[in-house]
Amino acid sequence: MSLPVFISDTDADVGESVELGGAEGRHAVTVxxxxxxxxxxxxxxxxGRRTCVVRSTAGRDRLGLVVESLEVVAAPDPRVTIVxxxxxxxxxxxxVDLLTQAGADRIVAWQASRSIARWAGKEAKSLAKWQAAAEAAAKQARRAFxxxxxxxxxxAGVEKLIADADLALILHEESSTPIREFTFSGEVVVIIGPEGGVAPEEVExxxxxxxxxxxxxxxxxxxxxxxMVALSAIGVxxxxW
Known part of the structure; x- marks a missing residue:
């Protein structure tokens, strides 16, 4: 059976102690x-992926640990940003859950012209929900990143991301170019449209x-x-992969 996974920003080495607190500690101790x-x-x-041994518990949200082993996973190449x-x-x-499972390195929320949902006035709250979803999915997928x-x-923000990338792709149902025609390395940006698709003026x-x-x-x-499908194709x- 796989070991349970928790998130900690520790930089502890093998043999060193770690205390897991906060929401992660509470989940470990009380749930x-x-x-x-x-x-x-x-x-x-x-x-960083650390296997740890539980040494102690305190209260409802503190777990004392000792690092048993440490694996440092290399960053993937290419690095893929999903817009x-x-x-x-x-x-x-x-x-967000599916993107994280499939290995997205960065997720950028885009307010497309055809997006039905509108985040005006609630951007911070909505992004926090996305980040929480990414963290939960990363634990389930046992991701190091x-x-x-x-x-x-x-x-304008999407155009800047395109300019900074080594390769940028727009998933577009009217295109006749298959994704396999491209070589993937460095910084890759993949643009995903809303339910109604990317608007013609945005594609242009x-x-x-x-x-x-x-x-x-x-x-x-x-x-x-x-x-998720695009990331799988890029993986192959x-x-x-």
Missing amino acids: RRLQPGERIVLIDGRG QAIPKAERSELA IPQVSGVVGA AFSAAGAHPVRLGPEVLRTASAG LSQR
Whole structure:
């Protein structure tokens, strides 16, 4: 059975002590009811994965640990940023969950012109929910890296991301170019449109900025799952997998 995974920003080495507190400590002590002698995995979100032995518990939210082993996972190449158009509320956190499971390195919330959901006035709260969803999914997927969530960007922000990337792709059902035609390395940006697709004027502007419209296949994918499929394709077409 896999060891339970928790998040800690510790930089402790093998043999050193770690205290897990806060929400993660509370979950370990009061929900998982971990006891001395049991083992857990700590991920720091930056590539460190530590197997630890429980030495003590205190109160309802503190767990004393000793690092038993440390694995430092290399950052993936290419590094993939997903620009995710904000989906409808019921699919919003699902999109982040699937992107995290599939290995997204960064998730940028995009207020596309066709997005039905609007985050005006609640950007901070909505981004916090996305980050929490990313952290929960990273633990379930046993990822050493936790994708950082940022935004909210408009068209100009997306164009800047395109300009800074080594390769930028727009998933677009009207494109005839398959994703397999590209070579993936360095910084890659993948743009996912909302339920109604990327608007023609956005496709034109992003293409002018250097992005390439591509198709993943004959099916039209939902916005919440399209990024996961794209990341899977990139995994096969690059050194990520």
